[in-house]
Amino acid sequence: MAEFQSVRGFHDIFGQELKKFRYVSDTVRSLLKLYNFEEIILPVVEYLEVFQRSIGEVTDIVQKEMFVFQDRKGRWLALRPEGTAGAVRAYIQNRLYALKPYVKLFYEGPMFRYERPQAGRYRQFHQIGAEVFGTLDPQVDAQMIEMVHTILTKLGISATIEINSIGCRVCRPSYKKALSDYLEDVVGHLCDVCLDRKDKNPLRVLDCKVETCKEAVKQAPKMVDYLCQECATHYETLKSYLDMLSIPYRENHHLVRGLDYYTKTVFEAVSDELGITIIAGGRYDYLVEEMGGPPTPAIGFAVGIERISMLVKDLPQEEPxxxxxxxxxxxxxxxxxxxxxxxxxxxxxxxxxxxxxxxxxxxxxxxxxxxxxxxxxxxxxxxxxxxxxxxxxxxxxxxxxxxxxxxx
Ligand SMILES: [Zn+2]
Ligand SMILES: [Zn+2]
CATH class of the missing domain: 3.40.50.800 (Anticodon-binding domain)
Structure with a gap:
């Protein structure tokens, strides 16, 4: 046995695995360029507060899954657990909003989360993320989902695209209230984690994987029934655009995503073969403002490269x-x-x-x-x-x- 082993959850990527990794990455990157996205290289380390403020204090990521450390001057830093927070920080810091009416960025690189390692899940994993800043037009939502569909098609991966709307500042509070009231009635069936979530972040109970919780929320009120006029129109328009584009999708009223910053449209591509999420994204119309920038609606998604690589069956023929x-x-x-x-x-x-x-x-x-x-x-x-x-x-x-x- 070798004297040194890599750190648990961190792994070397080479050989056939790397070929698939690069194939996924190259396919996504070339598609992003066709949609006129520009690359940005973001740092792997940010001030801890960047993630606390954006992802949300009571999310699993911030509470349990980040690699957090102090530098020599005692400042709290973190390895990025996802890309959107850093992209937003960069968008504001570099005043990218002053350049164009809307800005389309993509980035690629390692992300870090202290999770239990399992097949296709590492503590250092890689994502390609795409973000569009500066437009609320549901056309953009449709285009992002169309890109997800195209990526899957190009790579020959069968997956189901799920969509939902989780509303806005105006309509979400009344839904949260209705959901909390409902959860109060089924409190005996909730797991310990959900008992804690029920008041702080009731939406997260909807995507709990524990069987009794899943059963308990089956009859829960749906966000779509509580959408304000603006959110309802946005959602209906998005669906009509997806139909025009012939993009197959499934409405999942329990799709909420694990991060606090999402608003309106959320979406995921779930592998038909493994049942795991391989691409995920959504709108985050308040995040730029909450992080100190001008009010700027935005939407993005991230592609999990390792997870998709596991599903790639055929690689293109190599040069002889x-x-x-x-x-x-x-x-x-x-x-x-x-x-x-x-x-x-x-x-x-x-x-x-x-x-x-x-x-x-x-x-x-x-x-x-x-x-x-x-x-x-x-x-x-x-x-x-x-x-x-x-x-x-x-x-x-x-x-x-x-x-x-x-x-x-
Ligand atoms: Zn709304
Ligand atoms: Zn639960």
């Missing part, structure tokens, strides 16, 4: 690998050929070993070469290469000049 094997005193010519191949954009490996042809071909197989390029004294003298297809066994000789004309 060429393995160049020089024999005898041909290294000078081999270097020329290798350079030419790489200039042509080919993926090239070299044999660093001196061995006979049989051993070299075995090595090429181990390295999963698709072609071997054999270079001997004859090839060097005649300015040719011998190229062998490792899948079919077909072998042919071509001139360096032909190679230069990109015959491959």
């Amino acid at each position: 690998l060429y393995m160049v094997i020089p024999f005898g005193d041909t290294l000078d010519y081999a270097f020329e050929v290798i350079k030419k191949l790489r200039d042509m954009g080919k993926r090239v490996e070299t044999s660093y070993k001196k061995a006979n042809l049989k051993k070299q071909l075995e090595l090429a197989n181990k390295l999963k070469a698709d072609y071997v390029v054999l270079i001997g004294e004859d090839e060097k003298r005649q300015n040719t290469i011998t190229i062998k297809n490792m899948h079919t066994g077909m072998q042919e000789s071509i001139s360096f000049l032909e190679l230069a004309h990109e015959r491959l």
Whole structure:
């Protein structure tokens, strides 16, 4: 056993897992660019208060799941548990609102949460997040959900998109009251955590995973029945846009999300295979203002890269690998050929070993070469290469000049 192990919940990503990781990341990033999102690189560390103020003091994330520490001057800092809080902080600090009527940003990177590690869940995990600041138009909500749908389609992942509206400052208080009253009646069926939530944050009881709680809230009042006129119109318009865009979705009246800052539209993509949430987002129309910026409606979502990677079945075909094997005193010519191949954009490996042809071909197989390029004294003298297809066994000789004309 190795002397050192990685920290629990922190893991190395490499090989096939990394290929899937990059495939997910590249697919999402290229799509975000088509929707005119601009990248921003945000720090991994923020002042603790940034998360306390935005995510909410009584959320699981802030109370139990953050990596919090003091720096040498005694200031409280935290590793970011999610990306939106930092994006909002950056939007305000850099006065991005002064630049454009609305701002579309995306970021990618590690997030940290002190949770119990399980399949696809790590304490350091990676997200790509997208945020749109400055518009309340339900078209944007529809577009965000359309992007989620496109990401899933492009990656060949079957998932159900769930949507809900959780109202605004005007309509949510009366719903919270109605829900609290209802929960009072079923109090005997609630788990300890929900007994605590019932008064502080009753909405969270709706998405408790404990069976008795799930059963207890089945008849609970629904937020959609309490929406004010503005929220109701927003929600209905969003649904009509999703229909126009032919985006399949399911209304989940218990979808509330675990963070305090959401308003109106919330949505999630839930894997049909594993039942876990792989993309999640929503509107947060007051957060910029609550964090000291100008009143700015906003909406965002985050893609869990590890979680989606677990569901990716097929990767696109890799570029074929060429393995160049020089024999005898041909290294000078081999270097020329290798350079030419790489200039042509080919993926090239070299044999660093001196061995006979049989051993070299075995090595090429181990390295999963698709072609071997054999270079001997004859090839060097005649300015040719011998190229062998490792899948079919077909072998042919071509001139360096032909190679230069990109015959491959
Ligand atoms: Zn409302
Ligand atoms: Zn519960």
